[in-house]
Amino acid sequence: MRWRLALLVAAAMTVVLVAFLVPLALLLRDVAEDRAVTTAINQAQSVAAIVATADPQSLRLAAEQAGVTVYLPDGSTVGADAPATPAVRLAPQHGSFTVTHDGGREIVVAVQGLPGGTAVVRSFVPERDLRRGVTRSWLILALVGVGLLVLGLAVADRLAVMVVRPIRTLAAVSDGLAAGDLDRRAAAAGPPEVRAVAAALNQLAGRIRDLLRQERERVADLSHRMRTPMTALRLDAEGLRDPADAERMLGHVAALDRAVTAVIEDARRERSAPACDAAAVVAERVAFWTVLAEDQGRPVAFSAEPGPLPVAVPAGDLAATVDALLGNVFAHTDEGVGFAVTLRRSGLGAVLVVDDEGPGFPPEAGGRGVSGAGSTGLGLDIARSTAESAGGSLTVGRSPGGGARVTVALRPVA
Structure with a gap:
């Protein structure tokens, strides 16, 4: 934008300077x-005034000083030696006039009333005298024009900086807000219009923070409401006759309680730049789901490279991702269908792969809120959002056994 403003000002000033300086240059030439022609006419007229009164010697001196030629009626000449031109021969009949030649201007003045006839005074102004001082004047005009153009560009550049710099600041603040830094604010600087935009952006940032805070509290409240049915589940579990079943159900209820607590804490905390050990988190969640898999007769295969594998994902978010992917396996495949979880190092990050031996994904699966299997369709979206929020990715496909495969790429810690 800065260079565009400079080019616009340069074009406008060039047009104005050309429209002003070209006519001025032509005027100076004219x-x-x-001036040269008037001087020559005055000199010719001054000599013509003494043709009839001065003696031949005085007339010769006056003609030589004036640089003119006097053609007397008897055919003799006085002054500069020059042959008679057509203008000189026409002067006795037509009087005084000026003739333009390629090499300059010829001025003839007729002196009538002499005893022998009419005398003619001729003066010639060469081209160099007609252009004397014009080149220097044009050079001065050109320098003045260039100076004005440079001055105009400097002023335009300063004005552009006054406009562009606050706009760049606004862009930087917008990028910071988009990255999640809701504390960023734009300074009120620049033209009034830019200051108005900065004020609107700051107001928008504050409104976004308020909405996010309200949304977090709403999520926390909704999660807290789950504690009542969880209490009922705990009481039912404690009332089971089989101690083993009671202990197992109480363990599940305790895990659910921890998950709800984590949701409430996650909803209320401000986002930062977290990191976790993917190897530890994935191993812990696979161990949890392995217990359920044993109850349903599901074979489980788990392989992971030795940690630590630091990734730029919060531990809670990564755990929720693993739970969502393995929960899909339990929800959309029959009992006895096995699955495999693989965690491998990729560069400095990690890649999580979940394969199952079920029927695979339906064609319409993969979008947010779209399942094709009667569920909410948010499981994959939770995993995808977790990966993409940290600069990673999620892809779905077919496992070697014909079932579903989900691959989650996790970015390393910066």
């Missing part, structure tokens, strides 16, 4: 020509 003034120089008129």
Whole structure:
């Protein structure tokens, strides 16, 4: 934008300077020509005034000093040696006039009333005298034009900086807000319009923070409401006759309680730049689901490279991702269908792969809120959002056994 403003000002000033300086240059040329011609006419007229009264010697001196030629009626000449031109021969009949030649201007003045006839005084102004001083004047005009153009560009650049710099600041603040830094604010600087945009952006940032805070509290409240049915589940579990079943159900209820607590804490905390050990988190969640898999007769295969595998994902978010992917396996495949979880190092990050031996994904699966299997369709979206929020990715496909495969790429810690 800065260079565009400079080019616009340069084009506008060039047009104005050309429209002003070109006519001025032509005027200076005409003034120089008129000055030289007027001087020559005055000199010719001064000599013509003494043709009839001065003696031949005085007339010769006056003609030589004036640089003119006097053609007397008897055919003799006085002054500069020059042959008679057509203008000189026409002067006795037509009087005084000026003739333009390729090499300059010829001025003839007729002196009538002499005893022998009419004398003619001729003066010639060469082209160099007609252009004397014009080149220097044009050079001065050109320098003045260039100076004005440079001055205009400097002023335009300063004005552009006054506009562009606050706009760049606004862009930087917008990028910071988009990255999640809701504390960023734009300074009120620049033209009034830019200050108005900065104020609107700051107001928008505050409104976004308020909405996010309200949304977090709403999520926390909704999660807290789950504690009542969880209490009922705990009481039912404690009332089971089989101690083993009671202990197992109480363990599940305790895990659910921890998950709800984590949701409430996650909803209320401000986002930062977290990190976790993917190897530890994935191993812990696979161990949890392995217990359930044993109850349903599901074969489980788990392989992971030795940690630590630091990734730029919060431990809670990564755990929720693993739970969502393995929960899909339990929800959309029959009992006895096995699954495999693989965690491998990729560069400095990690890649999580979940394969199952079920029927695979339906064609319409993969979008947010779209399942094709009667569920909410948010499981994959939770995993995808977790990966993409940290600069990773999620892809779905077919496992080697024909079932579903989900691959989650996790970015390393910066």
